Amino acid sequence: VFKRFVEIGRVAFISFGPHAGKLVAIVDVIDQNRALVDGPCSGVRRQAMPFKCMQLTDFVLKFPHSARQKCVRLAWEKENINEKWAATRWAKKIEAREKKAKMTDFDRYKVMKAKKMRNRIIKHEMKKLQKMASKKGKKPEKPEKSEKSEKPAKAQKSEKVQKAQKAQKPQK
Amino acid sequence: MAGEKAPGEKKPGEKAPSKKKTSEKKPAEQKPGQKEGGEKKKKIKKHHASRNPVLARGIGRYSRSAMYARKALYKRKYTAPETKIEKKKKEKPRATITKPVGGDKNGGSRVVKIRKMPRYYPTEDVPRKLLSHGKKPFCQHKRRLRASITPGTVLILLTGRHRGKRVIFLKQLDTGLLLVTGPLVINRVPLRRAHQKFVIATSTKLDISGVKIPKHLTDAYFKKKRLRKPKHQEGEIFDTEKEKYEITEQRKTDQKAVDSQILAQIKKVPQLRGYLRSTFSLSNGVYPHKLVF
Numbered sequence: 038v039f040k041r042f043v044e045i046g047r048v049a050f051i052s053f054g055p056h057a058g059k060l061v062a063i064v065d066v067i068d069q070n071r072a073l074v075d076g077p078c079s080g081v082r083r084q085a086m087p088f089k090c091m092q093l094t095d096f097v098l099k100f101p102h103s104a105r106q107k108c109v110r111l112a113w114e115k116e117n118i119n120e121k122w123a124a125t126r127w128a129k130k131i132e133a134r135e136k137k138a139k140m141t142d143f144d145r146y147k148v149m150k151a152k153k154m155r156n157r158i159i160k161h162e163m164k165k166l167q168k169m170a171s172k173k174g175k176k177p178e179k180p181e182k183s184e185k186s187e188k189p190a191k192a193q194k195s196e197k198v199q200k201a202q203k204a205q206k207p208q209k
Numbered sequence: 210m211a212g213e214k215a216p217g218e219k220k221p222g223e224k225a226p227s228k229k230k231t232s233e234k235k236p237a238e239q240k241p242g243q244k245e246g247g248e249k250k251k252k253i254k255k256h257h258a259s260r261n262p263v264l265a266r267g268i269g270r271y272s273r274s275a276m277y278a279r280k281a282l283y284k285r286k287y288t289a290p291e292t293k294i295e296k297k298k299k300e301k302p303r304a305t306i307t308k309p310v311g312g313d314k315n316g317g318s319r320v321v322k323i324r325k326m327p328r329y330y331p332t333e334d335v336p337r338k339l340l341s342h343g344k345k346p347f348c349q350h351k352r353r354l355r356a357s358i359t360p361g362t363v364l365i366l367l368t369g370r371h372r373g374k375r376v377i378f379l380k381q382l383d384t385g386l387l388l389v390t391g392p393l394v395i396n397r398v399p400l401r402r403a404h405q406k407f408v409i410a411t412s413t414k415l416d417i418s419g420v421k422i423p424k425h426l427t428d429a430y431f432k433k434k435r436l437r438k439p440k441h442q443e444g445e446i447f448d449t450e451k452e453k454y455e456i457t458e459q460r461k462t463d464q465k466a467v468d469s470q471i472l473a474q475i476k477k478v479p480q481l482r483g484y485l486r487s488t489f490s491l492s493n494g495v496y497p498h499k500l501v502f
Contacts (some may be wrong), residue, residue: 143480
C-alpha cells in the first residue's frame with residue numbers, strides 16, 4: 038500500500054515553509070513529528086523539520102544516521118540527485134506550472150496559436166480516418182492505423198507548444 | 210603604524226592633517242584613498258557590521274578592551290569641540306568698514322556697518338499666501354509616466370472605440386496623453402492619443418529607437434475642432450457642426466510616414482503582427498490581478 042517510507046537517506050521535497058520547493062535528505066528522526074534534515078546541494082542548512090512539510094520522493098541515499106553534512110553531500114552527488122530530480126515528472130510539472138504563471142500576454146497569444154494549429158492537425162487526421170472507416174466499413178485494421186497516425190502528429194504539436202513556451206522564457 | 214605615531218604624538222587631536230602627513234611620508238600607499246579617508250573620517254566612512262558577535266541576547270563575545278582593539282579605537286581619537294576662546298580667535302567676516310568722508314571738520318572717515326539692520330518689518334510673521342497658492346494651471350502640471358510604459362511598448366487600450374486592441378506606444382505628449390498607433394493596417398487604430406490610466410502596459414517592447422516621429426504631432430494637432438460661430442438660428446445650428454469626421458490628407462501622410470517605419474520593426478519579431486491584430490478579452494477563470502502582462 039505504501040511505497041515510500043521515511044528512512045535515513047530518504048530524499049524529501051519541502052512543500053511549504055521558508056524552504057518551500059527544495060530537496061532535502063532525512064538524516065535522522067527526532068520524534069514522531071520531526072526529523073533532522075540536511076540539503077547540502079539545495080541550500081538548506083542542517084535543521085529539524087516537521088514531517089508535515091515534507092513530501093517523500095522516490096530517491097533514497099545511502100549514509101549512516103546522523104552522518105555529517107560532508108557525507109550527505111558526497112552521497113547526494115554520487116547519486117546525482119539533482120539531475121534525477123529534474124528528470125522526474127514531478128519536477129517537470131512544477132516547472133511547467135511556474136512557466137505558465139510567468140507567461141506574458143504575448144506568450145499567451147503564441148501558445149494559443151500553437152495549440153490551435155496542433156488541434157487543427159489532429160482534427161484533420163481524425164476526420165480523414167473517420168472518413169476512411171465509414172467508407173470501407175468496419176475492418177480490424179482501422180483502429181491500429183488511427184493510433185499510429187495520431188501519435189506522430191501529437192508528438193510534433195506538443196513539441197511545438199513546448200518550444201513556443203520555452204522560447205519565450207529565455208527570450209525574456 | 211610607526212609613521213602615524215610620530216605626527217600623532219605631536220598633535221593627538223588633529224586627525225585630518227596627520228593623515229595627510231602620513232600619506233606624504235608613505236608614497237607607496239594609495240594617496241587619494243588615504244586623503245579621502247582622512248577627510249571623511251570626521252563622519253564615519255562606511256558602517257561596518259558589528260565586530261562583536263552575539264552569544265546570547267545582550268551578551269557579546271568580546272570584552273570592552275578586546276573591542277577597543279578590534280575597532281581600532283586606538284587610532285580613532287576625536288578632538289573635543291572648540292572652546293569659546295578658540296571660537297573668539299577664529300577669523301570672523303568683517304562687520305564694519307571705514308569709509309572716507311569729504312567736507313571740512315568732519316573727521317575724515319566714518320565707520321560704516323556692512324550688514325545693516327532691516328529698515329522695515331512687516332506686521333505679520335509670514336506674508337499671507339494667496340488663495341491660489343500652490344494651485345498651478347493645467348499647462349504647468351507635472352506630467353508623470355509609469356515606468357512600465359516606454360517608447361515601443363505594446364499597450365492594451367481599455368476604453369474608447371478601440372477597447373481591447375493592442376497598440377504601440379510612441380511618445381508622451383505635452384499634456385501627458387500618450388501618442389499611440391495601431392499601426393493602421395494592422396488593427397485600424399490610427400495615430401491617436403490615449404490616456405495613461407486607461408491602458409494596460411504589457412511587457413512586450415518593440416525597438417523604436419530608429420523611428421523618427423514628426424515634430425508637428427502635438428496636442429493641438431489632435432485636438433477636436435469645434436465650430437464656435439453659430440450665425441444661423443436655432444434650427445440650423447446642428448447642421449453646421451461636423452457630424453462626420455473627415456480624415457484630412459495630412460493625417461494620412463503622417464500615418465503612412467510613421468507606420469512604414471514601425472511596420473519594418475514589427476516584421477522582425479515573429480508573430481507580433483498577429484498579436485497586434487488580435488484583441489484582448491477576459492474569459493472564465495482569467496483574473497486580471499493574477500495575469501502577468
